[in-house]
Amino acid sequence: MSLACGIVGLPNIGKTSIFNAATGSGAERATYAFSTVEPNLAEVDVPDERLEVIHRFIETDKIVPARVQIVDIAGLAEGASRGEGMGNKFLGHIKETDALMHVVQCFERTDLGRQSAVDPAGDIEVLELELAMADLETVSRNVDRVSKKARTGDKEAVFQKELFERAKALLEDGVQLRSVEWKDEERAALKPLFLLTIKPTLYVANVADDDFEGKGEFAQAVARHAEKVGADWLPMCGDIECELAGMESEERAMFMEELGITELALPRLLQVTYKLLGLQTFFTAGEKEIKAWTIEAGDTAPVAAGKIHSDFEKGFIRAEVYSVDDLVEHETESAIKAAGKLRVEGRDYVMQEGDICHFLVNR
Ligand SMILES: Nc1nc2c(ncn2[C@@H]2O[C@H](COP(=O)(O)OP(=O)(O)OP(=O)(O)O)[C@@H](O)[C@H]2O)c(=O)[nH]1
Ligand SMILES: [Mg+2]
Numbered sequence: 001m002s003l004a005c006g007i008v009g010l011p012n013i014g015k016t017s018i019f020n021a022a023t024g025s026g027a028e029r030a031t032y033a034f035s036t037v038e039p040n041l042a043e044v045d046v047p048d049e050r051l052e053v054i055h056r057f058i059e060t061d062k063i064v065p066a067r068v069q070i071v072d073i074a075g076l077a078e079g080a081s082r083g084e085g086m087g088n089k090f091l092g093h094i095k096e097t098d099a100l101m102h103v104v105q106c107f108e109r110t111d112l113g114r115q116s117a118v119d120p121a122g123d124i125e126v127l128e129l130e131l132a133m134a135d136l137e138t139v140s141r142n143v144d145r146v147s148k149k150a151r152t153g154d155k156e157a158v159f160q161k162e163l164f165e166r167a168k169a170l171l172e173d174g175v176q177l178r179s180v181e182w183k184d185e186e187r188a189a190l191k192p193l194f195l196l197t198i199k200p201t202l203y204v205a206n207v208a209d210d211d212f213e214g215k216g217e218f219a220q221a222v223a224r225h226a227e228k229v230g231a232d233w234l235p236m237c238g239d240i241e242c243e244l245a246g247m248e249s250e251e252r253a254m255f256m257e258e259l260g261i262t263e264l265a266l267p268r269l270l271q272v273t274y275k276l277l278g279l280q281t282f283f284t285a286g287e288k289e290i291k292a293w294t295i296e297a298g299d300t301a302p303v304a305a306g307k308i309h310s311d312f313e314k315g316f317i318r319a320e321v322y323s324v325d326d327l328v329e330h331e332t333e334s335a336i337k338a339a340g341k342l343r344v345e346g347r348d349y350v351m352q353e354g355d356i357c358h359f360l361v362n363r
Contacts, residue, residue, distance in 0.1 A: 003294060004069040005273060006094030006199075008131070009103035010123055011075025011085060014206040016040065017238030018103055019072035022266050024245045033075060034086050039093040040072040046274075046281075047267040048292055050324050050354060054285050057327050064291040066281060068270060071097060078126045081133030088134050095194035099277055100201045101269070102127065106218035106235070107208035120205070120221040129174050131196045136171040138193055139164050163189055171197070179229055200276045203233035204269070209240050212261055232272050236265035282355045283324075284308065301349040305359040315362035319345045321355050 009015045011033035020027055023042035028035060045065040055063060073093050077085030094100070104120045143164045149157035163186055167177060177198040182190065190198060203226050205219040214223065214235025226233035241264060244252050256262075274280070278297045282304055283290065293307050301321075306313030321343045322336050330336045 003067075003273075003277070003279070004071060004097040005099050005101055006097035007070065007072045007101045007103060008094065008127065008196075009075060010105065010127055011077055013075070013103060013105035013123075014107075014238035015075065015103045016072055017242040018101070018204060018206065018236060019070060021236070021238060021241035021245045021264075022070055022269065027072065029242070033077075036072060036074045037086070037090075039074075039090065041069065043067045043069050044270075046270045046292065046294075048281065050281075050283070051290055051292060053324055054283060054290050054327060054356065057331050058285045058287075058290060058333075060285070060287055060290045062289045064289050066292040066294045068273070069097075076127055076130050078130070080130045081137070088130060091131075091134050091196065095196065097199065099273055100196070100199050101204050101273075102201050103204045103206050103238070104222050106205040106211070106214070106216070106222060107237075107239075118218050120218050121225055124203070124222070124225055128176055128197070132171045132174050132176065135177065135195045135197050136168065138195060139168045139171060142193055143168060159185075160189055164193075167195075176201075176229070201231055202269075202272055202276055203231060205233060205235045206238045207235045209237050209259070211235065212237055212259075232276055234265065234268055234272060236269065241265055280351070280353045282351055282357055284358070285356050295351060297353075299351050300347065301345055301351060301357075301359070302347055304351050304357065305361060308359065311363065312359060312361045316347060317360040317362060319349060319360070320358040321345050321349070323352075324354050324356065327356065 007015045007019055016027050016029045016036050019040050020029065023044045025040070025042050027040040044067065046068055048065055051063050051065060071094050073090045074086045076088060080088040104123055105118060106120055108118055143161060146157045146160045146164065150161040167190065170177065170180065177195055178200065203222050205214050205222040207214055207216065207219050211219060212235065219235045222233050240259065244255060244264065247255065279294050280297050281292050281294060283292055293304065295304050295307060301319040302313045302316035305316050305319070322341055326336050326341045330339055330341065336342050
């Protein structure tokens with residue numbers, strides 16, 4: 001599963017800094033607004049300590065973490081939907097992402113970037129209104145598209161027209177479509193429209209370097225907003241993490257100690273994104289590779305096997321499963337087996353977070 005996240009936010013508030021921090025790339029950042037024009041794209045490894053833990057006990061040629069694609073686009077200014085700033089045409093670059101990271105400025109700045117006071121809640125509102133306006137355009141176009149067919153009495157078209165009109169009315173009120181409880185068939189009918197406000201969203205409070213934990217007034221405003229809409233948020237200092245990402249590990253460790261940072265935000269950022277999307281990880285571990293795989297929470301063993309090779313889902317016979325903890329306790333697979341901890345699971349087995357698996361399949 002290739003998972004993709006889009007970064008959105010107002011201009012010049014640290015989106016590219018956070019992109020660089022997350023991806024270890026050196027995309028251009030600047031003190032002026034609209035420095036990003038062409039989107040920045042990168043695939044990042046999802047950091048997962050468990051891979052190293054497994055490697056302590058199982059020799060292997062390579063370690064293969066899960067990957068996430070991150071897309072950083074131009075800032076969205078107030079009025080973008082009416083053509084202000086760069087307009088909103090570049091939103092097309094993130095329409096097919098699975099989730100959004102909404103970066104919010106929570107640091108005061110002394111340079112000329114913005115004159116106005118820091119206002120996280122106001123900024124979120126401005127940005128989300130622009131996203132809603134972009135969706136409104138899409139939905140209106142689709143109402144027109146299905147209207148003619150709906151007039152002929154075509155059942156599907158009638159359903160779509162009513163649904164799109166409902167979405168349109170909500171968007172006109174500035175409602176983010178993710179806050180609506182859609183039925184499965186409604187969600188499915190909205191999916192091909194690639195709407196932005198329906199995507200799960202994580203708020204990233206881009207904090208100053210004296211508020212890594214996000215306890216300050218600005219970050220807390222983001223926290224309150226996130227709580228109100230039932231979303232996750234996390235604090236991150238884009239500037240510092242961007243610099244840290246470019247350092248060698250020794251230098252980084254020293255720098256982090258000096259600053260009193262115990263962990264980087266990136267692993268947490270990706271973990272929260274996994275949770276947000278209802279994803280989980282399982283591992284395969286052998287002498288060729290130790291690999292992390294991404295599945296949806298609730299997936300059964302044959303579905304998991306199908307990630308490795310599409311034929312494996314159909315040919316699934318059974319899975320042998322143990323946990324990372326079992327491995328730490330017993331140290332080898334044969335010892336796990338001897339201790340009766342190697343579970344043999346069938347087609348109906350629902351995968352658990354962190355399972356290590358061997359699949360037996362008919363080829
Ligand atoms: N003080 C402070 N400055 C930051 C922080 N994050 C980013 N900046 C500064 O904000 C400016 C803009 O950073 P970028 O990462 O280019 O911002 P952007 O949102 O990608 O900008 P556009 O692509 O132009 O919309 C740079 O001068 C950064 O150094 C932060 O956490 N604290
Ligand atoms: Mg940028």
